[in-house]
Amino acid sequence: MNRFVRERLSFLLPVLAPLLAIVTALILCLPLITWTGVSPWQSYGVMLKGALGSSFALSETLSRATPLMFTGLSVAVAFRARFWNIGAEGQFYAGAIAATLVGTGYLTLPPVLMMPLILLAGFIFGGLLLLLPALLKVRIQVDEVVTTLLLNFVVLLMVSYLVEGPLKDPSALGWPQAMPLTAQATLAKLLGRTHLGLILAILSAVLVWIMNSRAVLGYRMKAIGANIRAAAFAGIPIDRVILFTALLSGGLAGMGGVCEVSGLKGYLSLDLSPGFGYTGIIVAMLAQLHPIGVLFSAVFIAAIYVGADAMSRSANLPSYLADVIVSTSLLCMLVSILVTHRLRRWK
Amino acid sequence: MEILTLLLGVEFWSATLRIASPLILGTLGELLCERAGVLNLGIEGIMTIGALVGWAAVYQGANLWMGVLLAAVVGMVFGWLHSLFTVYLGASQHVTGIGITLLAANLAYFFYRVLLPNVTTPPKIIPFQPLPIPLVSQIPLVGQAVFSQTPLTYLGLLAVAVVAYVLYRTPLGLAVRMVGENPAAAEAQGIDVFAVRTGAVVAGSGLMAIGGAFLTLSAFDSFFVNLINGRGWICIALVIFASWQPLKALLGALLFAGFDALQIRLQQEIGAWIPYQVFLMLPYILSILALTVMSRQAGYPKALMVPFRKGER
Numbered sequence: 001m002n003r004f005v006r007e008r009l010s011f012l013l014p015v016l017a018p019l020l021a022i023v024t025a026l027i028l029c030l031p032l033i034t035w036t037g038v039s040p041w042q043s044y045g046v047m048l049k050g051a052l053g054s055s056f057a058l059s060e061t062l063s064r065a066t067p068l069m070f071t072g073l074s075v076a077v078a079f080r081a082r083f084w085n086i087g088a089e090g091q092f093y094a095g096a097i098a099a100t101l102v103g104t105g106y107l108t109l110p111p112v113l114m115m116p117l118i119l120l121a122g123f124i125f126g127g128l129l130l131l132l133p134a135l136l137k138v139r140i141q142v143d144e145v146v147t148t149l150l151l152n153f154v155v156l157l158m159v160s161y162l163v164e165g166p167l168k169d170p171s172a173l174g175w176p177q178a179m180p181l182t183a184q185a186t187l188a189k190l191l192g193r194t195h196l197g198l199i200l201a202i203l204s205a206v207l208v209w210i211m212n213s214r215a216v217l218g219y220r221m222k223a224i225g226a227n228i229r230a231a232a233f234a235g236i237p238i239d240r241v242i243l244f245t246a247l248l249s250g251g252l253a254g255m256g257g258v259c260e261v262s263g264l265k266g267y268l269s270l271d272l273s274p275g276f277g278y279t280g281i282i283v284a285m286l287a288q289l290h291p292i293g294v295l296f297s298a299v300f301i302a303a304i305y306v307g308a309d310a311m312s313r314s315a316n317l318p319s320y321l322a323d324v325i326v327s328t329s330l331l332c333m334l335v336s337i338l339v340t341h342r343l344r345r346w347k
Numbered sequence: 348m349e350i351l352t353l354l355l356g357v358e359f360w361s362a363t364l365r366i367a368s369p370l371i372l373g374t375l376g377e378l379l380c381e382r383a384g385v386l387n388l389g390i391e392g393i394m395t396i397g398a399l400v401g402w403a404a405v406y407q408g409a410n411l412w413m414g415v416l417l418a419a420v421v422g423m424v425f426g427w428l429h430s431l432f433t434v435y436l437g438a439s440q441h442v443t444g445i446g447i448t449l450l451a452a453n454l455a456y457f458f459y460r461v462l463l464p465n466v467t468t469p470p471k472i473i474p475f476q477p478l479p480i481p482l483v484s485q486i487p488l489v490g491q492a493v494f495s496q497t498p499l500t501y502l503g504l505l506a507v508a509v510v511a512y513v514l515y516r517t518p519l520g521l522a523v524r525m526v527g528e529n530p531a532a533a534e535a536q537g538i539d540v541f542a543v544r545t546g547a548v549v550a551g552s553g554l555m556a557i558g559g560a561f562l563t564l565s566a567f568d569s570f571f572v573n574l575i576n577g578r579g580w581i582c583i584a585l586v587i588f589a590s591w592q593p594l595k596a597l598l599g600a601l602l603f604a605g606f607d608a609l610q611i612r613l614q615q616e617i618g619a620w621i622p623y624q625v626f627l628m629l630p631y632i633l634s635i636l637a638l639t640v641m642s643r644q645a646g647y648p649k650a651l652m653v654p655f656r657k658g659e660r
Contacts (some may be wrong), residue, residue, distance in 0.1 A: 036461055142642045143587065145388065145441060149580045150631040161624040205632050215442045216546050283446055318460030327449035331428075334446065 013058040015345070017336035018286040018297055018329075022304075025329035038315045042209030050310020051303035052056065057310075059192025063264060065272065065295075065302035066194070067092070069201035070256025070278025072287065072294040073208055074126075078249035080212070080289050081221040082228070083137075083242055085130060087148030088253040089277025090155035094129045095122030095257030097159065100167055100178045103185030103261075113186040119200070119258055126254020127247040129155065136238040152277065161271055179266035187263035199260030201295070204252060208291040221245055236296065253277065275323075282330040288337065302327055359608055360492035364500060365566060367604035369394070371503040371515070372558030372588065373582035374596045375510050376551035380426075382514065382591055384527035384650040388444020389429050390555050391579030392451030397422045397556025399455035400561035402570040403462060405472045415499065415560055421498030423549045423557020425451050431550040434541055437654030456572055469569035475499055497565045499557070504597075506554060511593040523547050527648035530655040540655050555579070577631065584634040587640050591648060599637075606633055 026044065033040040051061050071088040078085035085091075092228040098121035102114075110119065129151065135143035161175070162326075166176040187196040212218040220241045234236050256276065261268055283301055287293030308322030353359050361561035373394055380387040385395075397526035405411055425447055432443040463470065477498040489563035522543050525533035530540045560580075563570050585603065607630055614626045631656035 012394060015404065032457070041428070052638075066487075086441075115640065131592070136639060140639065140642050143637050146580060146584050146587070146638060147388075147635050150577065150634050151575045153580075153631045154628050158629045161622050164624075278449060281442070285442055295590040316464065318457050320457040320460060323453035324450065324457055327453055329445055330442070330446040331432065331450065334432055334443060335436070338436050338438060 002176055005287045013340045014290070014293065016332060017288075017340055018293075021286065022300060022329045023335045024332040025234055025325050026330075028328050029321070029325045032321065033317065034318060036206075038317060043317065047304075047307030047311045048308075051307030053206065053229050056192055056198070057306065059194050061303045061306045062198055063193040063195065064306050066197045066263070066297040067260045067276045068255045068279055068283050068298035068302055069198075069205065069295055070259065071253050071276045072283030072298050073201075073204055073291055074249045074251075074253035074256070076287065076289040076291060076294055077221070077252065078130075078245060079284060080225050081242065081245045082225040083245050083249070085146045085148050085246070085249050086255075086281065087130060087151050087250075087277065088280045089275065090148070091126035091129050091250040091253035091275050092257040092260075092277050093155045093159050094125040094250075095254030096261045096268050096272055096291060097123035097162065098122040099181065099185070099258040099259075100162075101152060101259045103181040103183050104167070104179040108182075109184060111184045114182075115187070115262075116186055118262060119187070119255055119297075122254040122256070122258030123251035126257065127249075127251035129254075130246040130250030133277035134243050138242055154345050156264065156270070159268065160179065163269055168269065176270065178314040181262055181266040183260055186266065187259060189231065191262075193264065194265030195259070197256075197263040200255070200259060201298075202305035204255065205295050207292040207346050208252075212291065217241070217244065237321045253280070281335075282326055285330055285337075286333050315318070353609075353612060355488070357491045360488065361495065361603045362608040362611075363601060364492060364496055365604075366607050367600045368496075368500045369558040369561045369566070369578060370585060370600040370604060371597055372506060373555050373579060374562060374585045374600055375506055375593060376554030376558065377504075377582050377586045378589070378591055378593060378596055379510060379523070379551035379554065380548045381586055381651055382527045382648055383523050383544045384530065384546050384648055384655070385430065385433050385544055386440045386444060386652050386655065387426070387429060387447075387548060387551060387555075388441060388445030388583070389425060389451065389552070390444075390582055391575055391577070392448030393422045393425050393453075393552050393555045394559030394562075394579045395452040396425065396455040396468060396568075397572050398563045398574055399557030399579070400556070401458055401560030402472060405460070405564065406462075406470065407475055411475055411564060414564055415557055416562035418556045419553040422559075423553040425556075426549040426552025429552065430545040431498075433654065434544045434548065437619060437656055440652050440654075452575075454528045459572075464629070469571050471568040472564075473564075474568045475565045499561045499565045502557070502563070507593050507597045514593065524648075526655070527650055530650050530653075534655075534657070544655070558582075573588045581630060581634050584638050588637045590641070590644065590646050603633065603637075604632075605628070 030040045033043050050057055052058055070303055071092060074088045099118045103118045103120045114238060133144045133147040136147060137144045163176045164179045169177050169179045189195050220236045223236055224241055260272060265272060279301060283294055283297045286297035305322045308319055311317055314317040373390060377387055377390055397418040401414040404414040404417045429443060429447050432438040433440045448607060477495050478498050480494040483490050493570045517556045522538050526540045534540050559575060562574060585599045589599045610626050610629050
């Protein structure tokens with residue numbers, strides 16, 4: 001009987017815990033809205049309608065969720081092996097740079113070849129960017145948290161140089177943005193603002209899930225994350241697995257950058273990502289690092305952002321409120337995770 | 348030859364110390380947390396909200412020192428939140444820190460926008476003015492550079508001495524170092540590991556927030572989005588570079604700031620030939636290089652990032 005209770009608990013909790021975290025975050029942020037003199041219930045109503053209330057809103061939410069799915073997967077893959085990649089933001093931009101280098105007309109290929117090529121280029125750029133901190137970690141034990149964080153700033157300055165210099169679009173009336181991608185290098189639209197990137201993100205999540213649950217590599221990553229010394233004792237080639245994890249994690253974020261440029265924006269600029277890389281950490285944690293969970297939590301987080309945009313337009317509230325709600329939900333989720341663990345131990 | 352005249356100039360050394368001040372405070376704060384065994388990745392956000400609170404208080408008519416105090420208090424509140432998760436609940440220090448950074452920074456930006464809804468050019472305040480210390484500020488070069496700074500820089504230098512003294516010469520400092528090296532042994536000695544760790548994180552976060560407030564109350568006179576711009580992360584690199592020792596942290600921050608001051612001068616001299624982004628990248632690349640060089644000697648506190656649970660081994 002006891003066993004039965006535990007099974008049921010562990011099945012429901014991973015779904016309930018993040019929901020509870022988001023709801024708690026929304027409640028905790030009520031005083032902030034009240035403080036600005038706006039009715040909170042009305043604003044949350046506007047938010048819900050703005051995020052999910054119409055087919056346009058829904059397509060907006062899904063298109064906003066697409067990059068978050070990629071960065072969330074990137075973080076989930078890395079954190080599962082306890083490789084602390086906080087640089088998904090930089091890798092995202094690295095992928096976008098790759099897409100711009102390949103897809104703006106230096107190369108003319110039919111779309112069937114062009115699309116895989118820019119995705120591959122983005123994957124490689126993002127992966128190589130993360131390979132550097134990973135190499136420093138496995139070779140000379142340099143902490144990857146700081147190196148990945150600092151590289152974000154380096155990459156962003158690189159983008160700033162590229163869009164003001166060599167890749168600048170001369171017809172953009174002086175705006176610092178890169179030349180637009182050619183039609184061959186543009187991802188097909190699905191519904192409204194959603195594009196093929198959404199399908200690619202779902203596909204990537206399924207592949208990562210299969211790798212995690214069926215492949216030796218996925219098992220090794222988990223083993224390293226659970227107990228690195230035991231993993232080494234069991235003969236797992238730690239360094240090689242960490243390097244591969246880095247390549248995969250950076251690559252996923254890079255593909256996110258490609259899809260954003262090629263599916264939505266059309267060109268590379270400095271405001272391509274409003275912190276998708278950092279939000280990816282929250283997406284991954286809400287999903288408890290499960291790749292399929294990442295898809296759902298990305299949609300949830302995107303809904304908060306899109307809804308908050310609608311709210312800030314109607315009630316003149318700063319859109320930073322969405323970031324506050326989302327980061328509060330990360331902290332609530334941490335509590336949820338701890339409580340879940342306790343509950344499991346008690347039974 | 349030009350470099351030599353530059354290095355002998357008072358302005359260069361004065362600028363170095365000015366650039367180093369927020370880094371000194373931030374690095375000291377982080378060092379205190381890490382010495383107690385807690386990695387505080389909330390530093391970037393805590394510096395941001397410190398910068399905002401200090402500036403906003405003065406903008407609303409408070410005294411400059413009141414602004415510094417309020418910034419420190421708000422920083423300490425976020426430090427306390429951090430320790431609640433990492434010390435008492437034993438949550439992941441990486442994820443908690445990132446969460447605190449995102450929350451604190453975005454709250455700062457939110458409050459800034461609520462305070463000033465439709466402003467494009469940030470309003471200014473009257474910041475701290477240089478306060479030359481009589482007599483010693485007349486000493487050529489050293490005195491002129493070190494003793495003609497704003498009060499917050501003196502506070503930073505004083506903090507180095509205080510933190511170094513407390514860490515190495517007092518029972519409290521011993522307790523802090525113990526809970527960072529071997530919390531079980533500290534507990535066996537009757538030290539409350541949770542309380543010491545919480546205290547270190549709270550105090551360290553206060554220092555970080557003052558470091559952030561230095562930027563709005565002393566270096567510049569206004570707040571803007573992305574003001575901190577990675578300085579917090581650089582502080583974390585500096586802590587490792589300094590092998591967790593306050594005096595080395597001062598040295599590291601000065602060295603780093605010296606390069607930064609040099610870089611700014613270089614940009615003025617040869618900026619026409621090299622894109623300015625290259626110069627702006629230098630601090631970050633320099634930090635990564637410093638980490639790479641020092642990583643072999645890094646003497647991590649043994650219990651860094653290891654949550655302590657009573658009765659567990």
